[in-house]
Amino acid sequence: MKLPTPQGNVTVENIVVVPPGMRTPSLRGVKLDLKPGQALGVIGPSAAGKSSLARALVGVWPTYAGEVRIDGADIHNWDREQLGPHIGYLPQDIELFAGTIAENIARFGEVDSDKVVEAARKTGLHEMILRLPEGYDTAIGIQGGALSAGQRQRVGLARAVYGNPRFIVLDEPNSNLDEAGEQALTHTIQQLREEGCTVVIIAHRPSVLSAVDQILVLKDGQPAALGPRQEVLGRFTRPSGLTGPGGSNPASQS
Helix, strand or coil: CCCCCCCCCCCEEEECCCCCCCCCEEEEEEEECCCCCCCCEECCCCCCCHHHHHHCCCCCCCCCCEEEECCEEEECCCCCHHHHHHHHEEECCCCCCEEHHHHHHHCCCCCHHHHHHHHHHHHHCHHHHHHCHHHHHHHECCCCCCCHHHHHHHHHHHHCCCCCCCEEECCCCCCCCCHHHHHHHHHHHHHHHCCCCCEEEEEHHHHHHHHHEEEEEEECEEEEEHHHHHHHHHHCCCCCCEECCCCCCCHHHH
């Protein structure tokens, strides 16, 4: 049964995530209710479960208990071919594939030139691509060819927003970006929200948090705080900077 096109209502119901091949949960007890146009920032120290949450939200990893729902339907009950175009995902480890930049942005489906350019413009990548030897037809390898780490990350971001998906998960999207790249990323997130897209950002550096309205703090695989951005950041701010329980810095650690 084909379900209606998703609108971006995302509900997380007390999920428990156990990484494949492991026995110990990396994440447990997370509850979320996100509406179209909302952006959630997820912060926490290393091994807090942030990337586990990202993988569970897009259905890459199954949940051991609890459910992730898109518009009320369990994400694993959606036909993956139908749901895929409506989800954008930028993993922590950027993976590009052998082909052209246009093909990578278009997810190696049928290349819609207008949509490819739209995604590149939305992520501030269009002018950079035009300066490459073959523009959008520049061939890159699995490691991204002559692209820098920041450029690879921005191509991955353009791929995530390609086709105007309704739900986007970005895992440390600014880890390789310079100041200009971070400004472009913040603008992209704001634009996505204006378009009614639901966005979850795993934050590597706190600068990108200005674009979110809610923040989830994870610690030891469990929620430590969840609420409006200013309220949560206020609880974790110290004179020396953003700190978490015990003096750790949840936003600046992966």
